[in-house]
Amino acid sequence: MSDAPELPALPVTFRPGRTRAVLLIAGAAIFVVITAVALLLEKLGPGERLSFVFTGALLFGVLVLLARPKVVADEAGVTVVNITSRRRLAWAEILQVNLRPGDPWVFLNLSDGTSLPALGIQPGIAKQHAIRDARALRALVEAHSLGGRDGQHDEHHG
Incomplete structure (x- = not known):
């Protein structure tokens, strides 16, 4: 691919x-x-x-x-730092990384049924950079999801 x-x-x-x-x-x-x-x-x-x-x-x-927002990915999971909040997520909690046309930033669909905005990846004045970052985070989520879940997590597609 x-x-x-x-x-x-x-x-x-x-x-x-x-x-x-x-x-x-x-x-x-x-x-x-x-x-x-x-x-x-x-x-x-x-x-x-x-x-x-x-x-x-x-x-x-x-x-x-x-200027504070960022998304930090490490071996254990992802830390989303937004303007006034910080949330630590295990890889298994992230089902999907979304950056659709017109979105102001990336949204993470989580296993608890909620969506978390990740302001650290936003198209703003660097659209192509944000798209690359969103794709990289999506690839990391997919790689860690397959490894951590043995590919047995198909019931949450969509």
Whole structure:
């Protein structure tokens, strides 16, 4: 099968690199500009300057949270880190990796009947990279599912 992606070496981390870089650079720039404005405005008192710096730090913190998502795969399973949550999954818990056209990120269909968004793989500004990452994660799930389940898990297809 020529479209089958090569299995990446474990552990492997998937994250939206360009989006992360944009968010972190923008956050640092916003913090620097707001702090500079606070220091340059002569009419501001110390409390007002501090509130400017605090606002800049708060905005930077929000952008750091938005840059946090990643998906880490290792021999034991997958850790999905989203904006404010982290969830550890065994390979056997992941039934399917989905990235359909128009999806904002990958969704993992789980054995408990739920779907978990994995924001660490998102098309955003690097669509082809996200598609490669989704295929690699799908291949890892399939490889570990066959090994861990002996191929006896057909009742959850679909």
